Amino acid sequence: MVTKKLKFKMVGRRRIKGVTAARRAEIDRQYMLDTPKIGGMMVVAFGHEALREAFRVWWHPFRGMGDDFEALRGQAVYKPFKKGKMHGMRRVTNASIVSGESLMLDKLDPSRVKLMRRRMRDKKLNKKRCPVKVRLTIDYPVTEKQTKIVTIDRRYPGEIFSLLHDFYREIYAEDERRGGKEGPMNDRCMNRGSGPLVWGHDIGDLAVETVHYRALKQNEKNGDGAEGEFTFGIGS
Numbered sequence: 001m002v003t004k005k006l007k008f009k010m011v012g013r014r015r016i017k018g019v020t021a022a023r024r025a026e027i028d029r030q031y032m033l034d035t036p037k038i039g040g041m042m043v044v045a046f047g048h049e050a051l052r053e054a055f056r057v058w059w060h061p062f063r064g065m066g067d068d069f070e071a072l073r074g075q076a077v078y079k080p081f082k083k084g085k086m087h088g089m090r091r092v093t094n095a096s097i098v099s100g101e102s103l104m105l106d107k108l109d110p111s112r113v114k115l116m117r118r119r120m121r122d123k124k125l126n127k128k129r130c131p132v133k134v135r136l137t138i139d140y141p142v143t144e145k146q147t148k149i150v151t152i153d154r155r156y157p158g159e160i161f162s163l164l165h166d167f168y169r170e171i172y173a174e175d176e177r178r179g180g181k182e183g184p185m186n187d188r189c190m191n192r193g194s195g196p197l198v199w200g201h202d203i204g205d206l207a208v209e210t211v212h213y214r215a216l217k218q219n220e221k222n223g224d225g226a227e228g229e230f231t232f233g234i235g236s
Contacts, residue, residue, distance in 0.1 A: 021087050025080065040235060043206040046165035059158030060101045068215040072228055073099065074130065074154050098127045100156040130154035135216070135229040136167055141201045141236065143194075146171055149224045160230050161208065172203050201236045209233040 045051055060073075067077045074097025078089040106113050131151050138146045148167050152159045176182060180195020182202055191202045210233035216226060 021080075021082055038208045038211060040207040040209055041161075042204070043165055043168055043208060043234070044204055046161050046208075047169075052162040052165075055158040055161045056156045057100055057104050057158065059161070060099050065211075065213055068228060069157070069213045071215065072132065072134075072154060072213065073097065073157055074126070075099070096126060097130055097154050098125045100153070100158075103127065103155065127155075132227050133225045134160070134213075135224070135226040136160065136163060137229055137231045138164075138167060138171065138234075139231070140234045141199055141206075142171065142197055143199060144197075146197070149226050157213075160211070164208070164230075164232065168203055168206065171197055205236040207235045209235045 046055070061069075067079075070077050071093065074095060076091050076095045077093040079092050081087060081090045130153055132154050133149055133151050136148045136150050146167070148170075150160075150163045150167075152163070172180075172182075175195040175197035178196040180198055181193050183192070191205050192198060192200055194200070212231050212233075213228055215228040
């Protein structure tokens, strides 16, 4: 039983028989790896307005992208703890921002609003736009790493996918402007030749398989105002 001496709030208070702390940590690590998978969504699909909006509103992986991502979204951050026979997760940072998903659910289900207000009556959460600059990095299929500083709303991290699509469009357009050729290359069995910026694959070949986010350390910031960096696992 949790006593009053435990001043922090905990999740997963019950101890699961046969699951050691090491095994629980292993499960959590695997969960971190699995959740950010996008399922091979084609990059060009994010040029479709309805899909862009769906990902913007509804893409909110729950604790699956790591603490840096939760901090970016202004959500609660939890850390594992162990005290005697008890172990679980304790909250180390409270939420400060209402997610875009919750805002949309409130619109779709007005009766939910009263319930959520009652649950969170002692919390002052921001519902307004919260812009933040992040670094968007692409390393495939480009001749050298490409980066761009973009602004997203902390409430809607799914905006990053439409921005990824737009960045790819810019790179391919610049490659062709410099002399790169689109379309299949018969002599190489490739869907694209090797241009100044892009090699081997047209934009229509590319699929988003995974997405990752990390906060930038102080020595990694170069004055561009970016708080963190998004990278992607791109397949073809």
